[in-house]
Amino acid sequence: MLDLTTSVIRNLDLGHGNYLIEFGVPDSIQQMKPAQFFMIGTPGSEPLLRRPYSVCGLNGTFPDNQRGTAQVLYKVYGKGTRLLSGLGKGAELQVLGPLGNGFDLPDTGRRALLVAGGIGSAPFPLFIRHLAEAGHPAPRMIYGARSQGDLPLLSWFRDSCEEVLLTTDDGSAGEAGRVTQPLERLLEQGEGERLHLYVCGPDPMLKAVARLASRFDVPCDLALEAPMACGFGVCLGCVVPVHGDDGEVRFERVCVDGPVMPAQRMAW
Ligand SMILES: Cc1cc2nc3c(=O)[nH]c(=O)nc-3n(C[C@H](O)[C@H](O)[C@H](O)COP(=O)(O)OP(=O)(O)OC[C@H]3O[C@@H](n4cnc5c(N)ncnc54)[C@H](O)[C@@H]3O)c2cc1C
Numbered sequence: 001m002l003d004l005t006t007s008v009i010r011n012l013d014l015g016h017g018n019y020l021i022e023f024g025v026p027d028s029i030q031q032m033k034p035a036q037f038f039m040i041g042t043p044g045s046e047p048l049l050r051r052p053y054s055v056c057g058l059n060g061t062f063p064d065n066q067r068g069t070a071q072v073l074y075k076v077y078g079k080g081t082r083l084l085s086g087l088g089k090g091a092e093l094q095v096l097g098p099l100g101n102g103f104d105l106p107d108t109g110r111r112a113l114l115v116a117g118g119i120g121s122a123p124f125p126l127f128i129r130h131l132a133e134a135g136h137p138a139p140r141m142i143y144g145a146r147s148q149g150d151l152p153l154l155s156w157f158r159d160s161c162e163e164v165l166l167t168t169d170d171g172s173a174g175e176a177g178r179v180t181q182p183l184e185r186l187l188e189q190g191e192g193e194r195l196h197l198y199v200c201g202p203d204p205m206l207k208a209v210a211r212l213a214s215r216f217d218v219p220c221d222l223a224l225e226a227p228m229a230c231g232f233g234v235c236l237g238c239v240v241p242v243h244g245d246d247g248e249v250r251f252e253r254v255c256v257d258g259p260v261m262p263a264q265r266m267a268w
């Protein structure tokens with residue numbers, strides 16, 4: 001784990017409060033797994049606590065990446081993300097990482113199906129690159145959001161996936177409704193036998209997808225979010241209830257035992 005002071009190379013405004021920030025990183029960071037994350041802060045400014053962000057891209061994930069860089073896709077919610085969105089080229093960043101465990105590749109005979117809710121698409125560009133590098137076919141993706149503007153990097157995903165099925169709550173893009181609608185149809189057609197679900201998005205979406213995965217007995221990995229103060233296992237601010245191997249419910253830390261956890265372990 002490195003604690004870096006680095007600088008912003010660019011901070012692209014993707015519209016509707018979504019940004020892609022790029023910053024310099026040393027070579028060792030290029031080994032990060034998709035869904036691992038950084039704790040990022042802006043030196044000398046409020047808020048004191050850094051915020052967690054998934055690694056979205058590294059060298060070569062996006063065609064115009066500079067060498068020795070990492071990218072983070074983020075949405076402005078509160079103080080920390082607003083401060084980040086105001087940073088321009090050359091601004092200083094404090095970056096702690098790599099943190100957490102990350103997505104593993106699917107077993108032989110299974111294909112990745114990515115399920116993303118809004119800014120939950122952030123870990124998937126790097127994952128798509130890892131799949132390609134390991135010789136896996138381009139994945140399919142179900143990408144849902146409240147509205148058309150909440151689907152950052154959509155054209156990149158369309159170019160990089162075999163197929164992107166869209167849903168929006170207001171029907172402004174794709175099918176009106178939730179990601180679980182096309183997912184349930186695919187699973188009812190028997191596709192689950194050949195799939196491994198990788199899911200990132202808001203908690204209610206994770207829970208709904210986890211229920212479908214359990215009903216159709218499909219392997220399913222969730223990239224969880226939780227409030228995080230430290231990011232490396234000390235503060236216990238990020239615990240979630242899980243089923244232990246002995247069947248008892250216990251608490252595990254999302255920052256070090258996750259953020260990726262198999263859906264069937266969750267004791268929601
Ligand atoms: C492992 C991990 C990886 C993450 N990766 C990313 C990422 O790649 N990109 C990204 O944009 N975010 C990501 N997040 C979420 C991100 O950390 C939060 O959005 C961020 O901490 C918000 O900080 P803030 O200071 O702007 O908002 P705060 O001031 O902390 O919160 C402002 C308000 O927004 C609400 N809020 C905060 N976060 C969210 C959220 N995620 N969804 C809905 N409401 C929220 C709060 O409840 C509060 O009401 C990740 C979180 C975790 C745990």
Ligand code: FES
Pocket residue numbers: 227228229230231232233234235236237238239253254255256
């Ligand atoms: S964020 Fe501190 S223990 Fe997980």
